[in-house]
Amino acid sequence: MILQPWPRDLGPVICVVGARPNFMKMAPILRAFAGHLPAIPTVLVHTGQHYDKDMNDKLFDDLKLPKPDINLGVGSGSHTVQTAEVMRHFEPVVDEYKPSCVLVVGDVNSTLACSLVAAKKGIKVVHIEAGLRSYDRAMPEEINRLLTDQLADRLYTTELGAQDNLVREGIAAERVCFAGNVMIDSLLHNRSLARPVTQTLADAGLPTDLLDNKDGYAVVTLHRPSNVDQLATLQPLLKVLREISERLPIAFAIHPRTRANIERFGLMELMRSPRIALLPPQGYLEMLGLMSGAKLVLTDSGGLQEETTALGIPCLTLRENTERPITIEQGTNTLVGIDPKVIWQYVNEVLVQGGKSGRVPALWDGKAAERIADDLARWLMATVYP
The missing domain is CATH 3.40.50.2000 (Glycogen Phosphorylase B;)
Structure with missing residues (x-):
């Protein structure tokens, strides 16, 4: 000092x-x-x-x-x-x-x-x-x-x-x-203040028991241009998410860019399901509550790769690469790309075997x-x- x-x-x-x-x-x-x-x-x-x-x-x-x-x-x-x-x-x-x-x-x-x-x-x-x-x-x-x-x-x-x-x-x-990692400083400082999932659903006008399922639920975020800007990429991703929701209900916090493209491509009907909670962009404490209670997170976000590793939640990263390799080498993250068959393979692994376990990296x-x-x-x- x-x-x-x-x-x-x-x-x-x-x-x-x-x-x-x-x-x-x-x-x-x-x-x-x-x-x-x-x-x-x-x-x-x-x-x-x-x-x-x-x-x-x-x-x-x-x-x-x-x-x-x-x-x-x-x-x-x-x-x-x-x-x-x-x-x-x-x-x-x-x-x-x-x-x-x-x-x-x-x-x-x-x-x-x-x-x-x-x-x-x-x-x-x-x-x-x-x-x-x-x-x-x-x-x-x-x-x-x-x-x-x-x-x-x-x-x-x-x-x-x-x-x-x-x-x-x-x-x-x-x-x-x-x-x-200062992101983890924020997570640990605020974890006890995380918003209950039922309150998040109620605030969005959704049934509070929508994610209440014996196998848990998944959290999804998508916002990378490479994933959401082209119909040929976005449509298969949404289709596989719809299929996954039939096994595991989904909380999908939709980024404004993603929502705009879903509407532009006429794909919103794919997401209308009693097993999918379509949520607006969430506050920090709401997302922390959703992640903390999740069985699985599917995302293309760099920050969520780190946060799920700190929380011990299995994460499937819907990208071909990551700038945070430590979340794969030591944490709970798996890089799965955007092939629906590969995504399903790893989702099944989580459902059957509990998913990848890891440890919290140094410092x-x-x-x-x-x-x-x-x-x-x-x-x-x-x-x-x-």
Whole structure:
């Protein structure tokens, strides 16, 4: 712990959030910064990359995130337009606050955009969740991850293999710190507050016993463009989900992009079943409650791969690759792709044998943010107190 006071000439840390996954990662960081001795001064910037007022406010309340000091309000757009708009709106913030560093999390467009602004202005960049790789450059997130890590001055990793990725890419090992997983900090901090499943169903106007089944229920999320933007991919996925629901009722939290495509392709009838709970996008505590009670999770989300591993819930990832291999090597995750026959094979395995068991990876212990706060304070203050 640093005993010196925070230097007056060492500016605040600008902390950037842009999309829902960022909120869960930033909440424990801000708590740890506020509780550090000395407290680490922060400015919270919400780029507005993803913004739904009701859901945004609910997530901030659920996670007890302070309201943003600044909301850039950039809104949606193509990847290029969105990145450019974030950069254009973020630069005056950097000029005004003269931060000691800009701290970014994850791999959304805002992560890269704000890193670019900081790097071009000679401001240190700190990246939390560094070094994750899917090796699929068709994923916009992979481009964001690669470039942000190259720009970053201090890189915090969630798993040991991430440092190997960074070193292979020419990033000096002394810039990297293995801190653990702040997503799991949020999960462990909030687990006792998870919303009961019956309340979630009631709030959606659904029968509260819809998921009450002797074999349990499955939770489904789909949002990756590669899965939901083409009829030829989305239709078989929805068909297999409908078939699975006949054995295991499903809670399907439908992403706005997915719902729009289901309606555009005329596929909504496939999802109308008394065994499928069609839910709107859920708050953090609602999703935590749904996952905690699930027999199985089917998803293309990176964050859910980690959360199910921490919860010990079998997860089938509907993708051909993952940037979180530790959830497969040590956790409860299985990469199954999008072939309906293969998906059914693994669903049956869960139903008959109970599914894959795993263990919680190293430093996924709820204290990652505290380790980051201690290290970041030492690193920044070394520029003033060498």
